[in-house]
Amino acid sequence: MLILTRRPGERVVIGEDVLVTVMEISGQTVRLGIAAPQGLPIYREEIWLAVKEENRAAAEAPADALPDGRATDGGATDGGASDSGTGESSSAAPAGEGEQQAR
Amino acid sequence: MTTIQSTRFGTIEVAAENIVEFPAGLIGLGGLRYALLDPSPGSNFFWLHSLEDPALALPVVDPRTFFRPFALAVSDEDRERIGAEDPEAADVYVTVRTAPDPVDTLVNLRAPLVIWERRGYQVLNGAPGAELRVPLFAPADPPHERSAQSMGGGTPIADAA
Numbered sequence: 001m002l003i004l005t006r007r008p009g010e011r012v013v014i015g016e017d018v019l020v021t022v023m024e025i026s027g028q029t030v031r032l033g034i035a036a037p038q039g040l041p042i043y044r045e046e047i048w049l050a051v052k053e054e055n056r057a058a059a060e061a062p063a064d065a066l067p068d069g070r071a072t073d074g075g076a077t078d079g080g081a082s083d084s085g086t087g088e089s090s091s092a093a094p095a096g097e098g099e100q101q102a103r
Numbered sequence: 104m105t106t107i108q109s110t111r112f113g114t115i116e117v118a119a120e121n122i123v124e125f126p127a128g129l130i131g132l133g134g135l136r137y138a139l140l141d142p143s144p145g146s147n148f149f150w151l152h153s154l155e156d157p158a159l160a161l162p163v164v165d166p167r168t169f170f171r172p173f174a175l176a177v178s179d180e181d182r183e184r185i186g187a188e189d190p191e192a193a194d195v196y197v198t199v200r201t202a203p204d205p206v207d208t209l210v211n212l213r214a215p216l217v218i219w220e221r222r223g224y225q226v227l228n229g230a231p232g233a234e235l236r237v238p239l240f241a242p243a244d245p246p247h248e249r250s251a252q253s254m255g256g257g258t259p260i261a262d263a264a
Contacts (some may be wrong), residue, residue: 054214067201
């Protein structure tokens with residue numbers, strides 16, 4: 001593993017088009033800014049690992065493993081509002097807990 | 104038509120409109136091209152079957168069938184990747200973790216598969232209650248905690264524009 005020492009404001013370049021900036025260091029926390037091509041997904045490791053585990057577990061299902069999928073059995077159905085969207089207010093919660101990726 | 108040799112389903116002919124390209128693959132699984140199969144018409148379960156690996160297939164459901172309302176809150180980057188002008192028209196599926204007892208069937212609402220114009224991405228859903236493992240079937244007498252998992256709030260993808 002390559003180990004580099006950086007100060008806030010300094011960057012690391014990975015390949016030709018990935019730029020990692022040390023934005024801020026506060027106690028045990030380092031805030032990173034990552035600029036990468038649009039097609040390159042960026043995940044927190046723990047989320048990536050968790051989703052990977054779920055995908056792998058799903059992929060273990062044998063062909064006959066599925067129950068009868070009756071929507072009436074399940075779900076947090078609040079009745080009605082299946083045409084979600086048009087009337088709902090938007091609280092604009094981004095997926096990244098308030099962080100943004102500069103691309 | 105494309106032919107899949109599947110370890111689960113044998114030889115399958117797949118129509119072009121049922122083939123989905125995943126430019127970034129599925130998280131941790133990879134795979135660039137999958138077919139959306141409906142081996143049990145009438146059930147709400149589908150299979151996302153790799154075109155490259157005869158043994159790679161995941162059961163999926165449309166969360167909008169089971170969770171109403173279903174909210175999808177994705178990052179601006181993912182919204183751009185998905186590319187749907189009218190996101191209400193995008194297809195959404197979630198992976199299913201099967202269990203010996205169907206009551207224990209879980210779905211991953213945290214990382215849904217969003218498909219638009221035969222191109223799909225597995226994205227992270229930041230909507231409240233969009234957890235990694237959510238029971239697909241509500242108990243007969245839903246406990247109060249279930250309501251905490253209802254898919255309210257967040258940014259419905261329909262508001263993406």
